[in-house]
Amino acid sequence: MFNSILSNIKIKRKLILLIVIPFLLAIAFSLIFIYDSYEKKSEYQKLNEIMKVSTSISLLIHETQKERGMTAGYIGSQGGKFKDKLPEQRKLTDNRLQEFKLIYENLDKSMLKEDTLAKFDKAYDDFSRLSSTRNDVTGLNIKIGDALAYYTNMNGVLLSIIPSSMNLVKDKKISRKVLAYYNFLMSKERAGIQRAVGTNMLASKKLNLYNKFLSLVVVQETFMNQFLTFAIKEYKQTYQSLLKGDDVDEVKRIENEILDKKLEAEATYWFAKITGKINILKKIDDSISKEIIESSKSKMDEISNMLNTKIFLLILFFLIMALISSMINKNISDSLDKVYGGFLGFCNYIERKSNEFEPIDLEGKDEFCDLGKLINKNVIDIAESTELDMLCAGETILTLNKMQQGNLNYRIYNPASTPQVQTFVNIVNKTMDEQQKMFNEILSVLKKYVQYDYSEKIHLNSKMSGQYKELVEGINSVRDSIVEMLNENKNQGEILRNNSNILLKNVDSLNTNSNHAAASIEETSAAINEITTTIKESTRDVHQMSEFSKELFVVSENGQKLARETTSSMDEINSEVQAINEAISFIDQIAFQTNILSLNAAVEAATAGEAGKGFAVVAQEVRNLAGRSAEAANEIKRLVENAATKANQGKNISAEMISGYNNLTQKLNQTIELINRVESSSKEQESRIIQVNDSIALLDRQTQENAQIAAQTNDASIEMNKISNRIEDELNKKRW
Structure with missing residues (x-):
């Protein structure tokens, strides 16, 4: 505009x-x-x-x-x-x-x-x-x-x-x-x-x-x-x-x-x-x-x-500038008119509208005078150089057409008359040389890439730019991506090989541990079965002890009846009754310890597993206490028989013996009650140990299954190790 x-x-x-x-x-x-x-x-x-x-x-x-x-x-x-x-x-x-x-x-x-x-x-x-x-x-x-x-x-x-005065001046x-x-x-x-x-x-x-x-x-x-x-x-x-x-x-x-x-x-x-x-x-x-x-x-x-x-x-200053400007303006205007007229004649000569050229008449050393002289000289030079430039232009067009078709072997050999055209010719020839050199290098590198050799890059010429530069950078980027991918694959292959070796060791260890665990579970199951049998026998013994206690109670009642009949021997039986009381106290202590041990047995049964061995010890102790309770009951029976014998001789002390028999009957009732509790606890222990036995059997089956899975995992790990080795071998065949 x-x-x-x-x-x-x-x-x-x-x-x-x-x-x-x-x-x-x-x-x-x-x-x-x-x-x-x-x-x-x-x-x-x-x-x-x-x-x-x-x-x-x-x-x-x-x-x-x-x-x-x-x-x-x-x-x-x-x-x-x-x-x-x-x-x-x-x-x-x-x-x-x-x-x-x-x-x-x-x-x-x-x-x-x-x-x-x-x-x-x-x-x-x-x-x-x-x-x-x-x-x-x-x-x-x-x-x-x-x-x-x-x-x-x-x-x-x-x-x-x-201070406001400070803002008034700078x-x-x-x-x-x-x-x-x-x-x-x-x-x-x-x-x-x-x-x-x-x-x-x-x-x-x-x-x-x-x-x-x-x-x-x-x-x-x-x-x-x-x-x-x-x-x-x-x-x-x-x-x-x-x-x-x-x-x-x-x-x-x-x-x-x-x-x-x-x-x-x-x-x-x-x-x-x-x-x-x-x-x-x-x-x-x-x-x-x-x-x-x-x-x-x-x-x-x-x-x-x-x-x-x-x-x-x-x-x-402005007055002087006005005067000088006026004088300069007049001089330039006059010179411009002459140059314009001479240049118009020059153009007519170039266009062949005129066969003669009237030289520009300017005298002096300023640019307009130089321009006039230059125009006069160029009229002669242009006529001589036009023919040479036409020949050079024709060969240039032919070379560029071949370049357009993809043939980079042609060059311009005819010289030009003007430096500008010759510079253009040199640039075209140099461009063809650079293009041919660049494409030869690209083809050489691409052939190596086809043979999986990515060790070389295409070297960029500092003079190249534009789409040629983008092409070379693109090929180098593809090569860098392939090299990066190969390095990544090699690293991943090494990681995969190392991890597969670790996995092989771990799976082998898991397989061995699973087999050992299965054997341990089988042993534990056998021990639990033995404990179950022992608890059942202990339960039967406790039941038999309960029957003995009931018979002792009947004998005590009979003794009481006999005591009433033999009052003359009660003084001698009194000492024996005291011994019976001590025996009954001993039975009471045994019943208390039996109760404590039964509680421990219940706790041990809840833990199961390897802890089942502790339960066997507790169960054995229960049986020992039950035996001692039976011995105490027998001692009570013997003392009562002695008391009955003495009762025939001690009718005078029968009244006191009747009182002692009443106490004995009360203690026997308490003993029977405690024995019944022990019998109930033994049955509960028997039920829980059976549950533990079932859990051990289930754990045994699961351990067997884990051992089979570990064996299968071991086979898969061996196969993965073979694959990682093959990947690494393939990568080592390539160069980058």
Whole structure:
């Protein structure tokens, strides 16, 4: 679109545009440059105005600081001190306040940001409460903390206005000065608060504001260090030369006493000394603010002079440029007309519209003259070279046709007359050579791939690009994928071979363990069968012992009847009855142990398996106890028979024997009951051991099946090992 528009504009007009457009751009950039200088001048003007306000703020804060200190001393002494000085100080504060308001009213507020205007509004709001606060101080109706907070907050708002001047200029040096000035004022403000807090503590002789005093010392020093960091050399020299003397030394001494919690100094003396120090700080303050204002005014004057000089030089420059441009435009236009006419004649000659060519008549050494001479010379050269170029072009077309058919053996041998055409011929021949070389290399590598030899890659020529490069990279990618696959297969084959060897060992071990387990299960089953037989025999013995106990009970009843009949022999039978009682106690102990052993046998039967052997021991012990119970019963029977014999001889003691037989009958009932319990437990043990026997039989069958599965797995592992070996052998036959 743009090119088509330019193509429709004549060259002479283009020349005019070529001169006018840069000329207009130069004017535009000059105006921007002038405007930038004007903006800088305006910035310094604004800075000058703001610094006047800042100076007024500094003067006002200096007075409010003194009023704050006197107020603190007045409240701390309960109106005893500073009573006469405070009204005079309030008048000085009011005068500075009126000066500040007058400067602010005449200030161009459009250059201030909204947050800065809000700070001025907040300051005016604090000013409106000044009269009521003073009345509360006079009447001692306000706490020292509230009074100090009012003056401190008001000063803080005023001080926060000063940094806004740093945003008005982009001059880093001026901004650094303003930043140093702001930190100095913040340090001076902390000194003023320190004066008020110290005066209050010394007047009241109380350390109620000790922490406040300590923090003020630290913060004051911090701000002063910041000031010295940003201050220029002149500020530091002024600071070092002025901040010394008796007032400074005395303030430091009393400050150290207060920090040591000693309130020995008088409040008025402290106030006078620290006021002297603050007055020194005020001199430094005035010096810094004056230097900033003078620097900004000097910078503003410098920019104004430079701006006027630039405007004059730019006007002169544009006048000279206009004259020179006009002369150049005329010279180019005349030469262009002659070249255009000569070139038109040259074109007619080339197109055979004219048999003669009138040479271009230009004298001089500029490009148009050289162009005319070049056109004159080329008319002769073109006629001679046209015939050679036609022959070369024909052979080129033939060679390219063969290349299109896939035959890369043809080349161009006829030379061209022009270097450009000859360069083209050389490029075509070189391209054919490179193509043939590349395809021969590709075919050679692919033949090796067919024979499973992937050890070589096709080497890329750094001059190749495009689809040829993609072809070579594609073949190399296929080769890399095959090599990666072969490496992966080899690694997997080795892993498979190692795992199959491990599996063979594990399966062989599993097969051996399964056979051993089957044999152990068979032995366990046989042992359980023996235990079952033993428990059944023990149950029969316990039942027989129960029958014997019942017969003993019948014999006891018969003895009781005989005792009634033989009362004369009861004295001798009494000792025998005592022996019967001991035998019955022994039977009772045996029954108790039998009960404990039966419980152990029940626990052992629940565990089954190899633990069944423990049950056999318990069952054997049960049989032993049952035998001992039978022996005790026989002993009881013998003693009872002796008692019956003695009863024939002891009718006189039959009454006592009847009582003994009653006890014997009771004990026999208990023994029978215990034997019945043992018999019931033995039957339950017999039932559970039968269940254990069934479980062992089931486990035996499962173990036999596992042994068969292990044998089958062993066969499969051997076959897998053979397969992994065959895979590895096949991979080793290939190269990569």
